[in-house]
Amino acid sequence: MTTILQLLVSPRPNSISRRVARDVTGRIAALRPGARIILRDLAADPPPHPDAGFYAAILTPTPDDDPCFAASEQMIRELEAADVIVIGTPMNNFTVPSTLKAWIDHIVRIRRTFRSTPEGKIGLLRDRPVVVVIAHGGYCGDAPPAQPDFLTPYLRAILATIGIESVGFLRLEGLARGPAAVARALDLAQSWTDCELPLLLRR
Numbered sequence: 001m002t003t004i005l006q007l008l009v010s011p012r013p014n015s016i017s018r019r020v021a022r023d024v025t026g027r028i029a030a031l032r033p034g035a036r037i038i039l040r041d042l043a044a045d046p047p048p049h050p051d052a053g054f055y056a057a058i059l060t061p062t063p064d065d066d067p068c069f070a071a072s073e074q075m076i077r078e079l080e081a082a083d084v085i086v087i088g089t090p091m092n093n094f095t096v097p098s099t100l101k102a103w104i105d106h107i108v109r110i111r112r113t114f115r116s117t118p119e120g121k122i123g124l125l126r127d128r129p130v131v132v133v134i135a136h137g138g139y140c141g142d143a144p145p146a147q148p149d150f151l152t153p154y155l156r157a158i159l160a161t162i163g164i165e166s167v168g169f170l171r172l173e174g175l176a177r178g179p180a181a182v183a184r185a186l187d188l189a190q191s192w193t194d195c196e197l198p199l200l201l202r203r
């Protein structure tokens with residue numbers, strides 16, 4: 001049985017990243033009958049920011065069952081259980097929203113999901129496909145008024161740190177530029193789901 005972890009970030013009820021991430025999850029579930037979906041809603045249940053106890057536990061070897069790792073363990077176990085991960089997130093100020101960053105601070109954990117070696121960090125999780133649906137108010141790219149994108153390289157690097165390399169990005173751009181731009185973004189999302197998603201799932 002396939003397990004899909006669906007991570008939703010936007011707090012907006014009519015969020016487009018939520019809508020498209022749910023569509024993508026539905027498509028994966030249709031391809032993998034009997035799939036189980038784990039929902040982690042970071043807007044409804046934001047992960048706590050790392051506090052002093054969490055820093056202390058990270059900086060000295062601490063058992064995984066220490067209470068300060070309770071939230072971290074729960075979120076890592078959801079990741080470990082997932083065969084496919086779907087993340088629906090807005091771009092905030094050129095990068096990930098702070099709730100998604102807080103989740104990352106819990107799941108990228110030394111001695112648990114990566115180890116540190118003189119050659120660099122080595123991921124401890126098995127690879128699996130990740131679809132990242134990103135909602136942008138504006139546009140990225142090279143031509144003005146394009147904006148820088150620190151989100152996709154950051155997520156690629158952070159997931160690779162824990163061993164996850166098979167990452168596909170579905171961009172929804174220009175969502176603050178009126179209904180025609182939204183319709184265009186949704187058309188492109190449909191094409192991505194038809195063409196790119198099956199290739200990503202085969203990796």
Ligand SMILES: Cc1cc2nc3c(=O)[nH]c(=O)nc-3n(C[C@H](O)[C@H](O)[C@H](O)COP(=O)(O)O)c2cc1C
Nearest residue numbers: 010012015016017090091092093094135136137138
């Ligand atoms: C605090 C904040 C920062 C934002 N920063 C960016 C940005 O850097 N680039 C961008 O294209 N859109 C930016 N936006 C717009 C959102 O990405 C856009 O409205 C998106 O559609 C929201 O996602 P949703 O439809 O899933 O709720 C920002 C919105 C907020 C509230």
